[in-house]
Amino acid sequence: MLVEILAVILAPILSWVIYWSYRVHYFEKYLKNVPGTTGLPFLGHILEINSPKKLIEYVMKCYRLHNTNFKCYLGSQAYLNITDPEDLEFFLSSPIILRKSDAYNYLHSWAGEGLATGSGSRWKKHRKIVSPAFHFNKLEKFIDVFNTQSNILVNKLERESQKGDINVVPFVTRYALDIICETTMGTCLNAQDDPNSKYVYSSNLLTDIVIDRMFSPLLSIGVLYPFSRTYWRQKFALKVVHTYAKTVIANRRKDILRNLRMDENTISPCKNEKRNKKNIFLDILLDYSQTDNTFTEEQIREEVDTFIYGGHDTTASAISFTLYCLSRHPEIQRKAYEELKAIYFDDLQRKTTYKDLQEMSYLEMVIKESMRIYTPVPVIGRMIEEDTAWRDTILPKGLMIYLWLYCTHNSVNSGEDFERFNPERFNVDVSKSRHPFSFVPFSAGPRNCIGQKFAMMELKCTISAILRKFELCPPSFEQPIVLSSALVLKSNDGIYMKLKSRYS
Ligand code: HEM
Known part of the structure; x- marks a missing residue:
């Protein structure tokens, strides 16, 4: 009897040990020359990467140590962390390494x-369907939405x-x-006015749960x-956001069938504009x-x-x-404000036009420099689907x-002074000197x-509206920024x- 009990306890442990050893050996055959270790037996580096805050600390620690790409393990799963621009080019340009990594499964x-x-x-088919929506002459029309919403934002901030x-x-x-719901679905979510709405609560909850x-x-x-x-909280939140999207889609389809689409002169539900x-x-x-x-209702809902x-x-x-960044660098803020004064001339409170956005070249450099230091999407994940040659080794399936x-x-990829906030590194000549x-x-x-063109327009429109209205200053207390990195x-x-x- 004792032998049987021991066998029941030991069998899964033994299987786990064999599985772990086999997998680590499988990856190490190809990754042995990549800097980094396999971590603790069975756990890998799990204990060092157990929160979004620890993840970014750990990654920066490894990067400073190795000064190049490095590997790590979560249990028996190997992760190759790429940091060198030449290798980013290899992976991002590859027509075959396109599948997202396991972390994205939580978004499914x-x-x-x-x-x-x-x-x-x-994915290929949907990318083709969606791409025309992001053509610049379609995006131009969204400036009205940006203007209305940034006006609300500025009033709230004031x-x-x-x-x-x-x-x-x-x-x-x-x-x-609010902006993304109006531009995607044409609905007015009113998150700015109604921060406690079920939809706002549910979408924030879903982000936290992921x-x-x-x-x-x-x-x-x-x-x-x-x-x-968490599962039951997620179920509740999913029901709210999915029902909302499905209702909007169904109503919009009815409008189309009845040929009731809004034209240039109809009133949008948002702020009666x-x-x-x-x-x-x-x-x-x-x-x-x-x-x-074959492009189903569910697929449309997923894209929305x-x-x-x-x-x-x-x-x-x-x-x-x-x-x-602007609030902590008054001289750079002054330059950005001077540029806006020249663009808006004698009416700093007027609405922004598409042409104004084209003229905000210094603000664009400020935004880029800020996205360099505080990269909004700090990491992108891919999975290797078939053994693939890379450098002098193979990336195993x-x-x-x-x-x-x-x-x-x-x-230093960004220049020797990479710790300095310096928008000038994005002027055309300096940019040319770096790896693309x-x-x-x-x-x-x-x-x-x-959505990158859409995003850049939104960023310029918003930041210029805030900067025209306010001088941004540090708070009355010292706030060291502690970063946390998950998907954003x-x-x-x-x-x-x-x-x-700046004016009352
Ligand atoms: C500052 C704002 C933004 C940043 C920094 C950003 C960054 C990124 C990054 C790094 C990726 C991953 C690409 C990859 O896996 O190689 C991505 C993908 C994507 N982004 Fe953005 N994004 C921003 C705003 C937006 C906006 C406003 C939209 C929609 C209107 C959008 C829609 C998407 C979509 C749909 C994908 C998936 C593309 C695909 O896999 O084919 N993004 N974004």
């Missing part, structure tokens, strides 16, 4: 196999700043959510997850679905949720960190690749960010500043 319940998480022929130091992150995040699952060994195990409280709602991303998907019945996820936290991170844009940006993959905040190659870079304790109105 929310955004399904939408553009950011999908792969294979379905009210709040009268109380003293202000954490801009929650304001900017709700603002970005991050929790990435770092919690228990929540990441598929069979155990349904027994956790005249707006051509025909340009929303959803219409491009619905129009396509009328020509191809993908835009909402991919298009709001990222821009909120970039806006918040740029405001932070099943290997995960983490492309650390954050490390590449925050190193030394600065890729929107990624590059076939899976680059489809965040400051652990918010981003505080003092906003002084």
Whole structure:
């Protein structure tokens, strides 16, 4: 009897030991010359990377130690961390290394196999369908939305700043959510006015849950997850966001069938402004679905949720960190403000036009420099599907690749003075002297960010509106920024500043 009990206990442990040894041996056959270690037996480096804050600390520690690409292990799974621009170019330009890594699986319940998480022929097809929506002459029409929403944001910030130091992150995040919902679905979410709405609560909750699952060994195990409280909270939040998207899609389809699409002179539900709602991303998907019945309602919903996820936290991170950089560098802020004064001439409160945005060249350099130091998407993951030659070795099937844009940006790849906030490094001549993959905040190659032009327009429009209204100053207390990195870079304790109105 005792032998049988021991056998029952020991068999799974022994299988685990054999499995772990086999897998580590399998990866090490090819990765033995890559700097880094296999970590603790059975655990790898799990204990050092158990939160978004520890992840970025750990990665920067390894990068400073090895000064190049390095490997690490989570259990028996090997991860190759890429930091060198030449290697970023290899992976990002590859027409075959296109599948996303395991970390993106946690987004599936929310955004399904939408553009950011999908792969294979379905991803290729959807990318083709969605691309026309991001043509610059379609994007131009969204300036009205940016203007309306940034006006609301500036008013909210003004009210709040009268109380003293202000954490801009929650304001900017709700603002970005309003923008992406209106441009994607043509609906007015009103997150800025109604921060406690079910949708805002649910989308924030889903973001937090994705991050929790990435770092919690228990929540990441598929069979155990349904027994956790998080699973049931996620189920509730998913129901809210999916029902919202499905209702909007169904109503919009009815409008199209009844030929009731809004034209240039109809009133948008948002702030009663005249707006051509025909340009929303959803219409491009619905129009396509009328020509191809394999493009299902569920797939449309997944793309809508993908835009909402991919298009709001990222821009909120970039806006918040740029405001932070401006508030801590008064001389650079003064130059950016001078540029705006020259563009807006005698009416700093007027609406921004597409032409204004083209003229904001110094502000664009400021935004780029901020995205270099505080890279909004610090890391991109890929999975190797077939053995692939790389340098003098083979990347074995099943290997995960983490492309650390954050490390590449925050190193001598950006110049010897890389720790200095210096927008001038993005003037045309200096930029030319660097490797083209030394600065890729929107990624590059076939899976680059489809929303990058949209994002840059939104960033310029928002930051210029805030800068025209306020002088940004440091808060009354010292705030060291502690970074946390999951899918998007965040400051652990918010981003505080003092906003002084330039006019009343
Ligand atoms: C500052 C803002 C933004 C940054 C820094 C950013 C960055 C990125 C990065 C690094 C990727 C990953 C590409 C890869 O895996 O190689 C990506 C993908 C993507 N982004 Fe953005 N993004 C931003 C804003 C937006 C916006 C506003 C939208 C939508 C309107 C958007 C939609 C997407 C989509 C759909 C993908 C997946 C593309 C694909 O895999 O084909 N992004 N973005």
